[in-house]
Amino acid sequence: MQKRAWELLEFNKVLKCLSSYAVSESGAKKALALEPFTDLIQINRESSLFEETRTWFVESGFKIQDFPSLDFLFKQLSIPHFCLELETVWALRIVLTQAAKALNLLKDPKTGEVHPLYPNLCALAFAFENPKQTLQAVQRCLSDDGTLKDEASPALSLVRGELRQLHQQCTRKVKEFANTYNIAQYLQDEFMTLSSDRYVLPLKTNFKGRVQGIIHDYSQTGETCYFEPFFLVEINNRLQELKREERSEERKVLLYISKLAQEESLGISAQFNFLVELDFLQAKCVLAAAFDGHALTIDQDASINLIEARHPLLALSIASKEGVGETPKTLSLNQKRSIVQPIDLTLNSDQRVLVVSGGNAGGKTVCLKTLGLIALMSHAGLPVPVKGSSSLPLLTAVHAFIGDEQSLEDSVSTFTAQIEHLAGIWNKLDASSLIILDEFGAGTDPAQGAALAQAVLDGILEQKSYGIVATHFPSLKAYALAQQGVRAASVLFDPNTKRPLFRLAYDQVGSSQALDVAKAHGLPESVLKKAEQYLLLSGEDSSALLERLNTVAVSKELEIETLKKEQLKLKERRAKLEDSFKKEKEALFNKIQEDAHKILHQWRDNKISHKQALKELAQARTTLANTDLSSANSASSKSVDNNRQFKVGQTVVYLPWDKKGELLELDTRKAKARLEINGVRLWVGLDQVAELGSSVSNIGIVNTAQPKTQSSTGISVNTEINFALTLDLRGKRADVAISELAQFIDSAIVSGRNELEIIHGRGTGALRKEVHLFLKTFPAVKSFNLANEDQGGDGKTIVVLR
Numbered sequence: 001m002q003k004r005a006w007e008l009l010e011f012n013k014v015l016k017c018l019s020s021y022a023v024s025e026s027g028a029k030k031a032l033a034l035e036p037f038t039d040l041i042q043i044n045r046e047s048s049l050f051e052e053t054r055t056w057f058v059e060s061g062f063k064i065q066d067f068p069s070l071d072f073l074f075k076q077l078s079i080p081h082f083c084l085e086l087e088t089v090w091a092l093r094i095v096l097t098q099a100a101k102a103l104n105l106l107k108d109p110k111t112g113e114v115h116p117l118y119p120n121l122c123a124l125a126f127a128f129e130n131p132k133q134t135l136q137a138v139q140r141c142l143s144d145d146g147t148l149k150d151e152a153s154p155a156l157s158l159v160r161g162e163l164r165q166l167h168q169q170c171t172r173k174v175k176e177f178a179n180t181y182n183i184a185q186y187l188q189d190e191f192m193t194l195s196s197d198r199y200v201l202p203l204k205t206n207f208k209g210r211v212q213g214i215i216h217d218y219s220q221t222g223e224t225c226y227f228e229p230f231f232l233v234e235i236n237n238r239l240q241e242l243k244r245e246e247r248s249e250e251r252k253v254l255l256y257i258s259k260l261a262q263e264e265s266l267g268i269s270a271q272f273n274f275l276v277e278l279d280f281l282q283a284k285c286v287l288a289a290a291f292d293g294h295a296l297t298i299d300q301d302a303s304i305n306l307i308e309a310r311h312p313l314l315a316l317s318i319a320s321k322e323g324v325g326e327t328p329k330t331l332s333l334n335q336k337r338s339i340v341q342p343i344d345l346t347l348n349s350d351q352r353v354l355v356v357s358g359g360n361a362g363g364k365t366v367c368l369k370t371l372g373l374i375a376l377m378s379h380a381g382l383p384v385p386v387k388g389s390s391s392l393p394l395l396t397a398v399h400a401f402i403g404d405e406q407s408l409e410d411s412v413s414t415f416t417a418q419i420e421h422l423a424g425i426w427n428k429l430d431a432s433s434l435i436i437l438d439e440f441g442a443g444t445d446p447a448q449g450a451a452l453a454q455a456v457l458d459g460i461l462e463q464k465s466y467g468i469v470a471t472h473f474p475s476l477k478a479y480a481l482a483q484q485g486v487r488a489a490s491v492l493f494d495p496n497t498k499r500p501l502f503r504l505a506y507d508q509v510g511s512s513q514a515l516d517v518a519k520a521h522g523l524p525e526s527v528l529k530k531a532e533q534y535l536l537l538s539g540e541d542s543s544a545l546l547e548r549l550n551t552v553a554v555s556k557e558l559e560i561e562t563l564k565k566e567q568l569k570l571k572e573r574r575a576k577l578e579d580s581f582k583k584e585k586e587a588l589f590n591k592i593q594e595d596a597h598k599i600l601h602q603w604r605d606n607k608i609s610h611k612q613a614l615k616e617l618a619q620a621r622t623t624l625a626n627t628d629l630s631s632a633n634s635a636s637s638k639s640v641d642n643n644r645q646f647k648v649g650q651t652v653v654y655l656p657w658d659k660k661g662e663l664l665e666l667d668t669r670k671a672k673a674r675l676e677i678n679g680v681r682l683w684v685g686l687d688q689v690a691e692l693g694s695s696v697s698n699i700g701i702v703n704t705a706q707p708k709t710q711s712s713t714g715i716s717v718n719t720e721i722n723f724a725l726t727l728d729l730r731g732k733r734a735d736v737a738i739s740e741l742a743q744f745i746d747s748a749i750v751s752g753r754n755e756l757e758i759i760h761g762r763g764t765g766a767l768r769k770e771v772h773l774f775l776k777t778f779p780a781v782k783s784f785n786l787a788n789e790d791q792g793g794d795g796k797t798i799v800v801l802r
Contacts, residue, residue, distance in 0.1 A: 002398065002399050002425070004400070004421070005372065005376075005398045008400040008402045008403065009400055009436075010369075011377070013313055014312055014316075014373070014377060014382070015031055015034055016032070017287065017316055018034070018287055018382070019031035019032045021282075021283035021286040021287055022279050022280065022282075022283040023065065023282070024064070024066055024067050024276065025068075025069055026067075026272075026279070027064075030277075030280045031283055034380050034382075035380065036379035036380040037379055037381065038396040040300060043298045043378075043379055047298075047378075047381055050281060050284050050288075050295045050381060051295055052118045052119075052121045053118075053281040053282075053284075054284075055118075056106070056118050056121060062101070062102055062105050063282070064279045064282045067091075067094050067095050067098055067275060068094060068095070069091075070095055070268070070269075073091065073092060073261075074269060081255075083251060083254050083255050083258050084258045085254075086147075087146075089138060089141075089254060089257055090142060090146040092134070092257075092261065092268070093142050095268075095275060096134065096268070096271060097135070097138075097139065099271040099272070099274060099275050100135055100271075102274070102275070102278060103125055103126070103130065106121065106126075114126060124277060125274050127270055127274075128266055128270035128271075130271070131260075131261075131264035131267035131268045131271065133260050134257070134260045134261050134264050134267075134268060137256065137257050141253055141257065148254075152250075152253045153252065153253050155245075155252075156246065156250065156253065159242055159246045159249055160246065162242055163242050163243075163246065166239055169235065170192070170232065170235050170239075171192070173231060173232070173235070174192050174201065183210070183211060186204055186211065187203060195216045195217050196217075197239065197240060197243055198232075198236040198239065200216055200227055200228045201228075201229065202225075202226060202227075203226075203227040204223065204225075205218070205222060205223055208227065211227065212229070212230055213227050213229040214228045214233070215227055215228075284381075284382060290315070291316060291318075293312075293384050294384065294386060294387070294388045294390075295378075295382075295383050295384075296378040296384060296386070296391065297391070298378065298391075298392055298394050299393065299394075302391040302393045303348065303351070303393060304347045304354075304371070304392060304393065305345075305346045305391045305392075306345040306346065306371065306386050306390045306392070307344055307386060307387040307389055308342035308343075308344065309342060309343055309344070309374060309385065310340045310342050310343075310370070311340065311366055311369060311370045311373065312370075312373055312377060312385055314340045315340050318340060341501075341502040341503065343363075343367060343503060344504065345367065345504075347466075347487055348487065350484075351485055351486065351487045352460065352464060352465065352467065352485050352486075353460060353461060353466070353467040353485065354468045354469070354486075355471060355476060355488050355489070356368070356469065356471075356489050356491065357470075357471055357472065357477050357488070357489075357490050357491075357509045357510045358490040358492070358509075358510030358511070359510065359511060361500060362510075363491050363502045364491055365470060366502075367470070367491070368400075368402065368436050368470055369402070371434075371468050372398055372400055372468075374386065374392075375392060375395050376398060378392055379394075379395060393432070393466070394432050395432055395466065396432040397425075397428065397430075397432065397433045398433075399425050399434070400436040401418050401421065401422065401435075401436065401438060401440055402436065402438040403438065415441070415449075418440060418443070422456070426459070429460070429465045430465065431464040433463070433466065434465070434467070435460055435466070435468075436467075436468055437453070437456070437468075437469045437470070438470050439472065440452075440453050440456065442472070442473075446473065447475075449473065450473035450474075450476050453469070453471065453473060454475065454479050477509035478509075480509065481509065487507065488506070489504045489506045489507075489508075490504070490508050490509050492510070492557065503557055505557060596617060599613050599617055614738055614742075615777040617742070618742055618774070618777060619779060646663055646666055646673065646686070647663070647666075648664065649662065649663065650662075650663045650691075651663075652673075652675070652689050652691060652692060653689070654677055654684060654688060655689065659677050660692065662675065663675060667683075671685060671687070672684065672686065673685075673686055725755070725756055726758075727740065727741065727744045727756065727758050727759065729741065729758065729759060729760050729767060730761040734766070737760070737767060738774050744756070748801060749801065753801065754800065755798065755799065755800055756799040757796055757797075758784075758797045758798075759792065759795065759796050760796070760797065762793075762794055765794075768795075772784070772797070775799060779802075780802055781801060782801055782802045783800045784798065784799045784800065785797070
């Protein structure tokens, strides 16, 4: 992409802001070096990685702390047998400890495996083997204050133990000497100190001849001399030997750590880079939080569709003011959005160029910069201040022509500079290019400039490139309205105050409002009147018409905004109702399931009889069926218009079956209709009938014409409309037969059947007796009788449901 466009669109300012959110110097450098990507897969991978990391930061509670750079360490590790300094090892400990904490949080706490919710982040984290030995070594050998622990090695522990004993011995001798010779009055301080790694006494200078010994140094004021009495000379000589041994042992420890670090240098480098990437991603998350940003998914086949887009730098300025107290911290996200007016920047699928017109200071250039900067940021994998439903196509090149580009040194005018830059990129334009033209052609004759601008837009369309243009040329406005593939838009002004509203109205053009803007900025009235006279003489004043269009557009935008608010309220209300319905449904099924388990436990514990258990289970099923039917009927009664006028011969929908049928007869007094559905004729209530075009799914009734489903209670219910009306139980045990009979009746109830046939056979009559006993206790059964002899006699029972 063109770095010149990055400067004009101020992409570098976004990167500076991003780098300020990084906690480490390495993370800040990575942020400043960021460039937009041109590979679609890489762009979307970066977006997915950002969204994953943002979720992970929230879920894990992990937060990157400042850590040092290890660039100098990697240079040293490349030198064979190099011994790292203690400060370098301390920096290594900080990095590895923090990286290990992040890696542990990326594992599933239950299984210990890589967390499946963060595939991209885990792929980055576990790309190389962890430097476990180095981490264990630095944690074992270094204390939290950055010094080597005594237990870093056995020899070091022995040497330091002897040093402590020597210190105690020296302290005891100094006290004995001071008490014996009464020299406390000669000392500047009660305690001995170290000078050049030797124990000395802080002696007042005017008493230095009173005690025999060696003077090692003086204080800056000259009032104190650091005096080594002769009795401490031997002890100090031993101290020097022990100090030398301590340094030798410390070097051995550091050499050991250095060797481990060299062996695991790839893992150390990977973890350092991972920590830098985490810092960079955390900075992205802070940036997103500052302006409520989202990562866009770039789609090759998408069109430009930015919903409620805000200029990133303007949005960040609100966040920065809030940080220093200029903006109240109590502002909600919606209030912050209202400070920076969001706009929609959209092109239809068959459009490639957007031409923005309207008054000066109305926000045209801001629209151009908003699209350009959001395009650069999204292609760099950064979050952008738009709504989540926004989209952009792949843009591998962004070219911007904004502002005054004249150069006195190069003898180049504004118009010439624009032409030179345009000529330089013209042959490179393709379907993945975005060209931003701010009042292109305005630096020359208006007629020729407008003609040249139209020709440039024709070329952009031919190359299938994307373009956004701001203009005041009347001919270019007309071009935008008439040309295929070009969309016109206008910035809006308040019809009364003439102040800009910073909104876009599409498929119309706007007046330049030059005189109104000049008046608002203090130009003398006399000059303005003269300008109006000249404008009338030219006969080219179309401002009245355009102002009328502006007024209509403002009214339309206000109506659209009101409708969007109402739509949002309805969506929220629907979501609440659906949530409430889901909770009630789950509660109902849980209660039925709990009651069923309770009945079964009572039966197994012999607290109730088998017959009583069947009876109570049947009552539970009936309760569930009646609840579902009452809900369906309630929804149906709310959805069906009682004032509908049905006609005989009309094709209607029978709602319980969700089937079409012909209306044969109509009884308005009883509110019933006779239908013929697939050869079956039946009388139904008018509240169960809807006009053609309505359906069960449309009016919110549960569609019973679905295949066999499994309910949450674990009971399989056949809800097909065309199931058999006859159940044959011959040859089955009584308990199996009763279970099948219960399911059969449940299915009949759900399907709207009223009459059933149960074949149990004659035999001994035992099965018939069990069936009749069950039917007597089943609440949904209205009556039952043995069939006529020609229909099966006492081997079949006819059941009538309620």
